[in-house]
Amino acid sequence: xxxxxxxxxQDLSTSSKESKAFKRLRLIATxxxxxxxxxxxxxxxxxxxxxSPSSIIKQQNAIIENLSSLSGKQAKLIILNQRLNDxxxxxxxxTNYDLAIDSxxxxxxxxxVTTSLSVEKGKVSMIVSSDSLHSVDSFINGLKSMVAKKxxxxxITVDNLIFNSKDSSYSLxxxxxxx
Numbered sequence: 001x002x003x004x005x006x007x008x009x010q011d012l013s014t015s016s017k018e019s020k021a022f023k024r025l026r027l028i029a030t031x032x033x034x035x036x037x038x039x040x041x042x043x044x045x046x047x048x049x050x051x052s053p054s055s056i057i058k059q060q061n062a063i064i065e066n067l068s069s070l071s072g073k074q075a076k077l078i079i080l081n082q083r084l085n086d087x088x089x090x091x092x093x094x095t096n097y098d099l100a101i102d103s104x105x106x107x108x109x110x111x112x113v114t115t116s117l118s119v120e121k122g123k124v125s126m127i128v129s130s131d132s133l134h135s136v137d138s139f140i141n142g143l144k145s146m147v148a149k150k151x152x153x154x155x156i157t158v159d160n161l162i163f164n165s166k167d168s169s170y171s172l173x174x175x176x177x178x179x
Contacts, residue, residue, distance in 0.1 A: 095122065097124070101117070104124065111132055113128065115171070123176065125174070129169050136161070153177070
C-alpha cells in the first residue's frame with residue numbers, strides 16, 4: 001500500500017521531463033546557430049581579407065611580371081624544342097633514299113656517268129651514259145639482280161637506250177620503284 005502512494009503528481013513529472021528535453025533542444029539549437037555564425041564570419045574574413053580580389057590581382061601581376069622577364073628566352077626555347085621534335089618526327093617518317101640510290105650507283109661500272117637523277121615518292125629515275133655498250137649491259141644486269149634479290153628495288157623499267165653517233169656514246173634512261 002505504501003508503495004502505491006505517489007506524492008508527486010503525474011503532471012509535474014512529465015513536465016519536468018519535457019522541460020529537460022526542451023532545454024537540451026534549446027542548447028543544441030544555440031550551439032548550431034553559434035557554429036553556423038562562426039563559420040560564416042570565418043568564411044567572410046577568408047574571402048575578403050585573405051583572398052580579396054585586390055590581393056589576388058597583386059599576386060597575379062607579380063607572377064606575370066616574373067614570367068614576362070623570362071618569357072622571351074623561354075618562348076624561343078619552347079619554339080626551338082618544338083621545331084626539333086617536329087624535325088625528328090619528319091626524319092623518322094621519311095623514307096631513306098640514300099641507301100637505295102647508293103646501292104643503285106654501286107652497280108654502275110666506272111665508265112658510266114650519271115647524267116640525271118630524280119627521286120619522287122618511292123621512284124627513282126635516272127639517265128646514265130657510257131662509251132661502252134658492255135658497261136651499260138652490265139649495269140642493267142646488276143639492276144636486274146637487285147630486283148631478283150629484292151634489294152631496294154621492286155622493279156625496273158627501261159624507257160630508252162639511245163646511241164649518239166656524234167660522240168659514240170650510249171645513253172640509258174630508266175625508272176625503278178623502290179621497296
